[in-house]
Amino acid sequence: MFDYMFSERYTSAVILGIIFGLVARLFTLQTDYRQYPTYPHGRIIHISLGIIAAALGAVAVPALFEKDYTAVTFLTLAAQQFREVRNMERETLTKLDEMELVPKGPVYIEGIAMVFEGRNYLAIMSALVTSLLTVLFNFYIGVFGGLLSILLSRLFKSGKSLSEIAEVETADVRVDGFNIYVGDIYIMNVGLKTSQEAIAKHGIGIIYKPKNQNGRVTLSNMGQRQAILHDMSTVLGAYRDSGEPSLVPLAKLDLKDGRLGVLLLVQNADLEKALSSAKQIPLLESAVRMPSEA
Known part of the structure; x- marks a missing residue:
């Protein structure tokens, strides 16, 4: 299996990129005292979006190396899609907020929606870095880059207090x-x-x-x-x-x-x-x- 991964560098780059992009999204997906995203359906939605984000980031590098510049168009479409995710979260949380005894307020809701959008971009970044290092160097450097990108994603997981x-x-x-x-x-x-x-x-x-x-x-x-x-x-x-x-x-x-x-x-x-x-x-x-x- 490893011989195949080394010989098919583009394939290994895409596979590693998707894996580390998804892991980065899982590390930044947390249901805490706010109970959002909910179990299990809310988490399924965000995990699915994380897989899509990771796939886009992982495939972009081999496509660009093959001078298939339409890959940039796909990343642009992905950014548009994740902006729609932000709008979806905003609308959902606004409706839920009407039922709260002590509401969150629009500023807090906007911050949560912004975080969900940003964490999909972190998944793209992790997949992109992993895929790029795998193509430029080798399988092991790609794994190292993926682990490093996950650590960086965890740094951006929580803001200031x-x-x-x-x-x-x-x-x-x-x-x-x-x-x-x-x-x-x-x-x-x-x-x-x-x-x-x-x-x-x-x-x-x-x-x-x-x-x-x-x-x-x-x-x-x-x-x-x-x-x-x-x-x-x-x-x-x-x-x-x-x-x-x-x-x-x-x-x-x-x-x-x-x-x-x-x-x-x-x-x-x-x-x-x-x-x-x-x-x-x-x-x-x-x-x-x-x-x-x-």
Whole structure:
């Protein structure tokens, strides 16, 4: 078998490219606390798209070596197809978000859709690198290049978290008359006594202190704040039901220093778990602002 692989370099390049491109997609395909993509059908869809992406990247190299420049056209069509994947994910997640007690918000949804599109391009890259090295050198160099591309794909698997732009700490939830505070940050006004008691019992306060001007502007983004509320409510369990506007988690800024106070109403009031989760909230690419660079 190995003699055949060495003699038929194009064949081995395509086979290795597809294998390592698919493996790269599998490494970046993860169902976590967000429960998306779902088991098993959601994962089947993305694995199938990963195979298509890997095949396109693997076949492109032998085609170009044979001066079949229409291969570039296929890659262009693939890019168009994966943009449609992004649109599909956006539409699906937007419809699902309507049923959430604490929704993700459009900025978070756009970020997730962008990630699914980008990871198909990572599969193409892994297949392309593996196939190219196999054609230029040999089978073993192709395998080495495939393994290296998978490691690089894992580096791009996860983005930054909020702990990189802000210091995170827990704070007391204080009910002062009709006013609700997280630490010294005013959150909202609640008139019903039963709602005040529920907030005092199930409320958890988190404060984000921005490390610089960039972090301050990023935390003020409404989409980033909604992502915090959604992820924290998902991990800790939201204590609310539909038709109860007073029992809604909120995030408000202290306009004096840019701190963000977060009020969460949760079923599992574990402060240590809440603090750990708050630090790992993803930093949304669409919410990042860098005024200091300007």
